[in-house]
Amino acid sequence: MVSIRQSKQITSLEEFRRRVPNEETALRLLEAMVWQNGRFCPRCGGAETRSIRGPRPGLYECCACRRQFRATTRTPLHGTKLPIRRWLEAIYLTLMSSKGVSSVVLARQIGIDQASAWKIAHAIRLLMRPPAEEHLTGTVEIDTVAVAGDPKKRNIRRYGPVGKHIYNPPGRGSEAPTTLVAIEKTQANVTTSTRAGRVRVAAIDSLSAAHIGPILSGMVDSGTVLHSDDDTAFRKLGASFSGHETVVHSDQEFARGDVHINTVEGFNSTIRRAYLGVWHYWSEEHGQRYMEELAFRAGQREVVRKTRKVRGKVKMRSISEPRPVLDQMRELFAHAVGREMRRTETWSVIEIDRSTPAAQVTTRRGSSLKQQKADDHIPF
DSSP: OEEGGGGGGOOSHHHHHHHSOSHHHHHHHHHHHHTTTOOOOTTTOOOOEEEOOSSSTTOEEETTTOOEEOTTTTSTTTTOOSOHHHHHHHHHHHHHSSSOOOHHHHHHHHTOOHHHHHHHHHHHHHHTOOOTTOOBOSEEEEEEEEOOOOHHHHHHHHHOGGGGGSOOOOGGGSOOOEEEEEEEOOOOOSSSOEEOOOEEEEEESOOSHHHHHHHHHHHBOTTSEEEEESOHHHHHHGGGSSEEEEEOGGGTOOEETTEEOHHHHHHHHHHHHHIIIIISOOOTTTHHHHHHHHHHHHHSEEEEEEEEEETTEEEEEEEEEEOOHHHHHHHHHTTOTTEEEEEOTTSOEEEEEOOOOOOOOOOSTTHHHHHHHHHHEEOO
8 A cells, every 4th residue: 555645756657667566456556546435336326336256356246236347347448458557557658748648659658559549548538528517716717729730731632732822811710620728827825836727628619709608608617707818709708707807919918917818828839739749630520638638737737836046036936746646547537437438430439428326425334434544545
């Protein structure tokens, strides 16, 4: 058993493999992540379960519905034939990367083929999707970003050499898919570390207020204060929230006190760099999951205010550090049950949303104290 506080010591894949040396340890770690509040049936939600002895480790049976299950049942890992240890290594590499890992590199690092690594990567991105009922609060910055490949290359493929002379309007005039981005402002404390603000992303088909309004309401709580640019649609939507402040970029106004959208614009730059430098291309069909991976990673940071000396003067600066990897994994698997991903006949992937009953509160006698101790220690 290792304390969660000691998880900060895991700073390399070699160290992670030393802590998870075999498949049995990987399975016990996965069970601790998936069943953080006690083991339950993923089909009926029953808490009365029993272990089944046999050649398949980690197999259980529900005493209510009499169906068998494992920690991978009705999760993105459902039906996997790969070792659980490979999955955890892939998750570790994904979480510890700054902007993501391509399927080609991931396959090379964990020793599988590229097609399997591509499917694993999308399953991990599905785990990163935030619950629909969790809304952003406090002060939220909003903006839109359009990400796509080089239009000149697309035109050359479509029209031949003459395509490089075709004019491509920038920004909203382009045909690039547009995404709505909302980020909570991080209020860093001078003496203690502060969790970075959460990020929400959603693909949009139109830039009108009528189309963006319901999507924004599904991401942001109505009691928040919005910060945005002077977009017409955002000005109309601001009345639906507790407050709305804008900065006018056309007048060279980029910050007015604490009012700015620098945080969300910095995240938009990260999206563009990851698109060009890591994946190079993603289709509109799967683009939402790529965005959700970047959004999850942006929220897995701790912002600390530290002092430094510059020319004899003491100044404060904010340092952003990633959270311990096991803490990130716990959050990753907190809502894993009910989300499935399967291969299609064309070797793509499809999401399956299972309406799973909520897990019952631990009802077995003596399990409450045991579970409380299990929350402080993760088995290795």
